[in-house]
Amino acid sequence: MYKLSILSLLFVAFNVVFGVFLLPDWPLQLLSLLLISLLSMIRPGLPKLLSQINILLPFVGMLVLIYTIFIILGISPAGTEPLSYWLAYGLPRILLLISSILLLRVLISFLRVEDFYRNGLGIHRIKYLILGRILYRAACHSYPKLREWQSLIPGEQNAKPTLRQRFRSALCSTLALALYVLGEATLKGEMMDNRIANCYKELQ
Numbered sequence: 544m545y546k547l548s549i550l551s552l553l554f555v556a557f558n559v560v561f562g563v564f565l566l567p568d569w570p571l572q573l574l575s576l577l578l579i580s581l582l583s584m585i586r587p588g589l590p591k592l593l594s595q596i597n598i599l600l601p602f603v604g605m606l607v608l609i610y611t612i613f614i615i616l617g618i619s620p621a622g623t624e625p626l627s628y629w630l631a632y633g634l635p636r637i638l639l640l641i642s643s644i645l646l647l648r649v650l651i652s653f654l655r656v657e658d659f660y661r662n663g664l665g666i667h668r669i670k671y672l673i674l675g676r677i678l679y680r681a682a683c684h685s686y687p688k689l690r691e692w693q694s695l696i697p698g699e700q701n702a703k704p705t706l707r708q709r710f711r712s713a714l715c716s717t718l719a720l721a722l723y724v725l726g727e728a729t730l731k732g733e734m735m736d737n738r739i740a741n742c743y744k745e746l747q
Contacts, residue, residue, distance in 0.1 A: 550650040557646055561639055567631065572638035579645045587652040594683045595648060598720075599641060601713040606637055608710055670735050674728065681727050682720060689719050 557575075565571050583592040610633040619625040693699055693716055701708060 547654065550653060554643075554647060554650055558643060561642065566635050566639065569631075569635045569638060572635045572642065576638050576642045576645075579642050579649065583645050583649055586649060591648070591683070592645070594687075595645065598682060598686050599644060601717045603637055603641065604713055605710070605717070606633065606640075608706075666739055670732075670739065674732055674735060677731055678724050678728055682724050685723055686716070686720050689723070690716055693719070 561572060561575055580592065583595075610629045613619070614625045614629050617625050619628040693712065699712060704712070
């Protein structure tokens with residue numbers, strides 16, 4: 544399990560350094576995001592990087608919208624200017640969120656299911672690793688289709704949608720993706736349990 548341990552330590556170290564000690568320093572956060580993005584172009588590759596960014600955009604957009612609403616409404620701690628406060632508070636956290644997710648995907652790309660087999664990890668634990676990989680791929684492939692199907696709804700075909708309509712559309716697509724992934728988790732999990740119960744003993 545040395546490979547998993549090393550990769551886990553790298554991920555924890557990154558989040559400790561950039562999530563605790565360097566959190567307010569948004570230029571360094573931006574630099575780390577650019578470096579991780581360049582690394583993601585090499586492994587796992589540009590197509591998967593673009594697919595992952597496409598999935599992250601609605602979540603990031605919702606955070607930006609929430610911070611923008613706080614700025615417009617003038618919500619901030621006493622004695623602080625809303626724009627300066629929420630830029631200083633929100634921008635580093637958004638950059639860190641994207642960096643952490645991209646870095647996690649880069650680190651996972653170095654792992655293979657065969658590595659866990661060789662280390663004697665039980666089949667019931669390996670099942671969750673396989674299921675997580677299946678659900679991640681399902682989310683990456685299904686989100687563009689969900690957005691396409693959503694665009695066919697007459698109410699989504701306004702020439703100039705308002706900010707409220709954009710927010711509602713992004714929220715609906717995010718909820719649809721979450722429901723789809725939950726459904727796939729239940730279905731695929733039951734299928735894997737069935738195969739383990741009926742086939743795994745024969746492989747021992």
